[in-house]
Amino acid sequence: MTDQQAPEARAEAAARDLADTGRAVTARAIREAAKVRMAVASVTAKAWNDAARDDDHETIPPVPDDVTGRLEAIWADAYRAALVAVTPERDQLRIDVETLRSEVEGLTADVEAVEAERDTATGQIDDLEQKLATAQAEAEKWATEAAKHEAALTAVRDQHDKLNERIATLLEAQSKREQ
Template structure:
């Protein structure tokens, strides 16, 4: 495998090694030569290079070249924040799927074992229990105070609700009374209008009848007048010649 390249800061190889061991990306500084035999100054991160180197150191000498490449690829994927899967290892290392699967499984099992969280010490548990008791007591007192305050507010709201309900009942009764009175007024108005219309119709009919009779009498008087005028004309002596 070709040596990995690291870009690090000054001063000196020891500071470079410490900074690389912390997993940081180290930049700038003139190219130098480390004691491990790889140059300092390329664009690959220190963490990736160290992880790859540690993987090579931890891989048994009996391991084949594909297995070493797969192990280095798994560490590189993890250093870059990518998921370590069989397909990713295979694509990165260019090995068979069986070798990639074994390398990915080994890396994930090792990470799972390292991620195990041990039980808390007894001193920490005792301190946490004390903090929990204090927090629980404070929360209980706060809850009791808030409950009392909210209970008082609830009583006020219930009293207001009863008062508003009574007012609403009174208003509903008054509205019903006004609606009944309005209905009576409307009925009376309709009846009065009907009576007035009937009276006007009767009066109009009577006036029309009187008019007809007066017209008939006028016709009779006119006829009698014409008859009398003709009689007068007939009885008048003829004028002297």
């Protein structure tokens, strides 16, 4: 069934495929399988089901034992051939899966180790940040204290300079009196 066929031909082929595989021949199933409009699918399903009802007077006999036996032998041969063809690849895939599982386990262990290191480092950073904050608070306290002492020192120096000026003035005045 190709998209280049007429929609009716595609719908008819889809109906035949549905019936051959034992599925119900419905308009929806034909529309989905043949990719045709619902109108075409509906007409085809009705015609197919009407024709099937007319053919119901024929009874299909059961499959003869010799045909069943031959089909079972063909199936067994096909299954064994497929098993032989698929087994090496299946075994290799099993080995590959085990290898990949081992790699995943190793990588998972690596990730857990890195996460543990990260958590340890984060804890150390938190401790250092707390110590830094404490040190900064202490430094600010000492800076405030130093500023107070600097202000006191400046006041003492100013007083010292005033006293020196006063002494110089007094010495000069005494020196003038003595002369």
